[in-house]
Amino acid sequence: MNNIRRGWCPSLYHPMKTGDGWLCRVKPPFAKLTSRQARFIARSASDLGNGFINLSQKANLQLRGFTREHIQQFIPLVKNENLCSPDALEEGKRNILISPLAGIDPSCHQDTMRYAQCIQHEIIENETVKFLTGKFSFVIDGGGLFPLIRHHADINLRIHHDQWILQLGHAKQVIPCNLDNCVKLLKQILQFCNKHNYFRLLHQDYADQFIRENSCSKQSYTYPTSIEKLSIGQFPHGYHLGIPFGLLHNQDLSLLADISDQYGNSTLQLTPDRTIILPYCSNAAHTHLKSFITDKQDPRLNIILCPGKPYCLQGMQPVMKDVKKLIRFWHSKLQTLHISGCAKGCASPLKNPLTLCATPKGYNFILHGRANDESLYKNLDLEEISAKLITYSEMK
Numbered sequence: 001m002n003n004i005r006r007g008w009c010p011s012l013y014h015p016m017k018t019g020d021g022w023l024c025r026v027k028p029p030f031a032k033l034t035s036r037q038a039r040f041i042a043r044s045a046s047d048l049g050n051g052f053i054n055l056s057q058k059a060n061l062q063l064r065g066f067t068r069e070h071i072q073q074f075i076p077l078v079k080n081e082n083l084c085s086p087d088a089l090e091e092g093k094r095n096i097l098i099s100p101l102a103g104i105d106p107s108c109h110q111d112t113m114r115y116a117q118c119i120q121h122e123i124i125e126n127e128t129v130k131f132l133t134g135k136f137s138f139v140i141d142g143g144g145l146f147p148l149i150r151h152h153a154d155i156n157l158r159i160h161h162d163q164w165i166l167q168l169g170h171a172k173q174v175i176p177c178n179l180d181n182c183v184k185l186l187k188q189i190l191q192f193c194n195k196h197n198y199f200r201l202l203h204q205d206y207a208d209q210f211i212r213e214n215s216c217s218k219q220s221y222t223y224p225t226s227i228e229k230l231s232i233g234q235f236p237h238g239y240h241l242g243i244p245f246g247l248l249h250n251q252d253l254s255l256l257a258d259i260s261d262q263y264g265n266s267t268l269q270l271t272p273d274r275t276i277i278l279p280y281c282s283n284a285a286h287t288h289l290k291s292f293i294t295d296k297q298d299p300r301l302n303i304i305l306c307p308g309k310p311y312c313l314q315g316m317q318p319v320m321k322d323v324k325k326l327i328r329f330w331h332s333k334l335q336t337l338h339i340s341g342c343a344k345g346c347a348s349p350l351k352n353p354l355t356l357c358a359t360p361k362g363y364n365f366i367l368h369g370r371a372n373d374e375s376l377y378k379n380l381d382l383e384e385i386s387a388k389l390i391t392y393s394e395m396k
């Protein structure tokens with residue numbers, strides 16, 4: 001079951017056919033939207049699509065239910081709102097995930113945005129980047145209240161014990177870097193990929209090879225053992241909102257735009273946890289936030305899922321419908337339950353404590369694995385799953 005091919009990434013210029021029409025991905029630069037841009041997206045989702053917008057794990061927006069003709073109408077409008085690159089090549093290269101609180105949280109390193117801008121400038125200008133796939137990506141993690149430790153791209157720039165480091169994929173040997181040498185290092189890495197025909201750099205071996213061939217100075221990197229995540233709800237620099245199952249309706253997005261104008265700084269920040277931060281939003285907004293998750297104990301925060309059938313053509317079970325029946329049996333406040341519409345596991349490439357993977361006959365039940373891993377039980381129906389969820393909710 002481990003031979004599932006992970007597909008290409010849809011983009012604005014290369015939309016993807018799904019069970020409810022074409023899916024159109026919008027990548028707001030550094031995952032930030034002004035209230036005006038949010039209203040534009042909400043209006044477009046309603047006028048040109050079916051009104052539904054998924055938040056992605058790359059902090060992008062995926063508008064659903066478009067026709068081919070509507071996509072052609074949409075592209076120039078998105079350009080006009082400065083929400084995309086001018087062409088498909090540049091749009092495909094612009095995969096930079098940055099700490100969502102850069103520039104907002106004083107404990108997030110002050111150079112975080114500058115690193116992101118340097119990288120963005122280089123990948124747009126550098127001709128070598130042409131050969132990279134649309135999946136080649138970057139993480140810029142300045143630490144602070146919303147660290148990106150769990151997120152791994154091909155190239156990761158992280159603050160680590162007050163020192164910036166460059167990490168390739170999941171490597172344990174990393175390269176110290178600073179604003180002066182990071183672009184030079186990036187150029188070397190791109191040449192390295194070009195020379196060896198490497199399209200991704202996630203495997204540890206690539207890092208070792210790169211460091212050896214370029215005689216880079218290196219240091220060991222150990223992951224922090226406990227990482228505190230920013231809680232849902234009010235925090236000193238704004239409001240952190242959970243979005244039920246990462247799915248917004250156009251009216252929800254319009255409402256958030258209005259709230260950010262009235263109570264915040266007229267911007268919305270998307271996060272890779274499929275949540276939204278309203279920077280500097282005051283607690284007075286609370287009464288208007290009923291359609292969102294504002295309680296950190298809400299069990300929906302511990303469930304990750306994809307749209308499944310009928311929204312995705314590969315979906316084998318109606319995940320969005322089934323989760324409503326299963327949610328009351330998942331009592332765990334700590335463990336993540338991943339429900340996947342098929343073995344591709346788009347919603348979470350990570351191993352999760354429990355994964356339910358849809359099959360033509362029900363769901364496979366997988367402990368501590370990914371959607372395409374070996375299952376403990378096969379083809380369970382909802383009743384059988386409910387009974388098991390109660391037991392496994394308590395597992396450590």
Ligand code: SF4
Pocket residue numbers: 306307308309312313314315316340341342343344345346347
């Ligand atoms: S995991 Fe979900 S979204 Fe991905 S292909 Fe399968 S059904 Fe579709």
